Amino acid sequence: MEFVSPEGLRLDGRRPMEMRQIRAEIGAVSKADGSAVFEMGNTKVIAAVYGPRELQNRSQQISSQALVRCEYSMANFSTGDRMRKSKGDRRSTEISLVIRQTMEACILTHLMPRSQIDIYVQVLQADGGTRSACINAATLALADAGIPMCDLVTSCSAGYLNTTPLLDLNYVEDSAGGPDVTLGILPKLDKVTLLQMDSKLPIDILENVMQLAIEGCKAIAKYIREVLLENTKQLEYRRGV
Amino acid sequence: MIRIGSLEAIIPWNTFRCFFLNSLNFPFPTKRPCRSFQLWSRLPARITQSLLLHSHLGENGINRLRDTKSNSILALPLLLISLIICECCRLTQLLVSLSHEPRFPSPAVHPLSRLWSGSLPSHDPSLPRLILGSKVVFFPRLTLISLQGMVSLSLEEKHFIKGGIAQDLRCDGRKRLTCRPIYVETEVIPQANGSARVRMGATDVISSVKAELGKPSSSHPDRGKVFINIDCSSTAEPAFEGRGGEELSAELSISLQRCLLGGKSGAGAGIDLSSLVITEGKLCWDLYIDGLVVSSDGNLLDALGAAIKAALSNTGIPRVQVAAGASSDEQPEVDISDEEFLQFDTSGVPVIVTLTKVGKHYIVDATSEEESQMSAAVSISVNRQGHICGITKRGGAGLDPSIILDMISVAKHVSEQLMNKLDSEIASAEAEEES
């Protein structure tokens, strides 16, 4: 199947290096300590953060740092075919783990010993790149909750189809079976916190694809920062500062 | 808000609570009821020196911690510490007011007594503070919230809510029979045939309708099938994590089925099942109605009912051409149109009104705080003709039959307003979407 037309356009009309439209909104769940909606094209996720708070299960207490927990769930209507899934299937458990580890790397957990932070991500629409969208949403929600972090983690995926590196795969491109690199970075510190790849890819091309994904992450980081700044200004304004 | 040179910090209550109390072994001024900054001397001198304090901590936790120069989010322990000093006046007052609560007569009989440690200050053992390990100080109210994952109010707040309802003035300024404003948004899930998002205060639900071709059941060949399934997302409440939300989800699904699908014969159903049939006995539409609770602040059933009504009026079912001449035994061949959609008739879909009984009175559209004080709640679904389409009762307390009949007549009255409000909201949401 042809994923890039001779004119250099992808199935949804994007250029290979072009990202889908992203949109973020802070404060979707008013009861949570922090929450955010993150959209990448048709992918839409909600993240809510509860905490830091007392431990639910005291046996899990860590005396030197905070316990970070994460649950990923997909809404029944999130995919094209309606699916009936139970919470906690293997895929969502794996993604929960990935998100948890990524977020744990940036939260300054040692500042909040013997407490717990819960991150809940809910996928409303899935169109490829849910993992990245979830991480971005979680970052925003954590920032909204005011949890100390060393940097904003952002994530973006990139793939390699028809001998072209493609940024931000959608569902059709993602399910084509080609290599798919999901990357998470700490943009300020210039560090990679998450790197996942399916399928195989020559090492020199991997470098290109990764570079592309890093560019994507940085663009998202820039956007997230703008959103946060805007939100802060709003808050300041409302308080009459 | 706090400034130190170019640094600004706005920090929510939770964060510094955990951080600060943990890291400092914070000595609360238990002898003197505060307003004195006696604490300062107990903190390391280098912290107190450089602080320029400016407290703007308000009701709802404030949410940012940033450096004005680089605009990056950062953690600055100093800021956290200074902030709690700003806050300590308010904190101690909170402590003092809680200490009068009869709910905590002594540590030994309190349900959380196993969490109380022996390291309470000797001079005032009745002070309701919670010491985890040897360092952390929490307040009972906050502790209860996170331990049970539900609203737990202090006695004063309970009295306040009940007293307000008795005087026809609720915490948010509403009267007993006033609903919160409803916001409807349609076409929120592009993959679905119809979808809507309904917000009432902090309650936020999404409903989607998906139509799939299926086979009618053998007992009712002249009817389509409708499946209602509700999910409670853990984003709404940490208690819904894992299997925690299943019980509530099942309860909501069953109540909605009862209210929308009518009796077994199909009479009085809000959704006309016979309109879903394409070929009798062979082909029909299966409607899958999914609801998702994104954020919950009481009155979920009414919100879900409204969301389903909005989603159904947003639903377009593709026109289907059945190939003629197929023999009676085979599945007929069908041609589903991509362009032509049939609008769904939703005039018969009822609205649900839940009357929550608190004390002697009942209220509509209760928030979760109010729901926690209820003795019983009756959810009544009423259609446009003013007929009752389903009743579900929740809550343990028994009700006198005359009260229930009274509730039904009140619900009828309220449902008219709700129905009109919802219809105009749906119409404006659809107009917005088209423009």
Place this chain on the structure above:
Amino acid sequence: MAGKGGTTPATYSPSPATAKKKPPHLKEDWLRPDGRGFHQCRPAFFRTGAVNAASGSAYAEFGNTKVIVSVFGPRESKKAMLYNDTGRLNCNVSLTTFATPVRGQGLDHKEYTAMLHKALEGAIIVESFPKTTVDVFALVLESSGSDLPVIISCASLALADAGIMMYDLVASVSVSCLSKNLVIDPILEEENCQDGSLMIACMPSRYEITQLTVTGEWSTPKINEGMQLCLDACAKLAKIMRLCLKEAASDSQE
């Protein structure tokens, strides 16, 4: 035509053909399949002490609907549960594999479980057994209409047999709406073609409703009529239940 329930077709016929027939209850001279009047309940039979191992149990038979309920406890609440100075009620309703006309899986019935819990929790004095849990296990041996009301009534009898403190016995009755008629205590065939149903669980001596569900479209006068019908029947049912308890008590004294 009245014997619809009795005459099962001798040969298998595909259902569309049978369903084409006009539902019998629309006819003017329709009689109930079991010959009862519209406002006449099936004969109720109760017996306590059906299960020896349980602290209390009861067996109920309404026509072909047969239910057995056993009550265990009060026992210590699970450690994982939060401290509670009132007691807890734990209910479970399950169906035997042979309970329904079509062989079922014998699964737990979640809907009935939730409803049973709600119907009973208002009647039990939970303060009388703090920190403990009472288990109510209901097993439907044969399902033949009005299952839930029978389960609820039987469960309250079993609780009384176990000596759990209650404000009153909970009696429960349902009515079905078949076109214009209201029929009380419907059997399975009637339930399958009902336009609506109304179920009430109440404490007759206190005249309080603990659980109420309505399905289908009802006008207010009809709801009034249905509720009154149910409440009257509940009062009668409670008398029978009380009689059964008295009998059991006098038996044990002898």
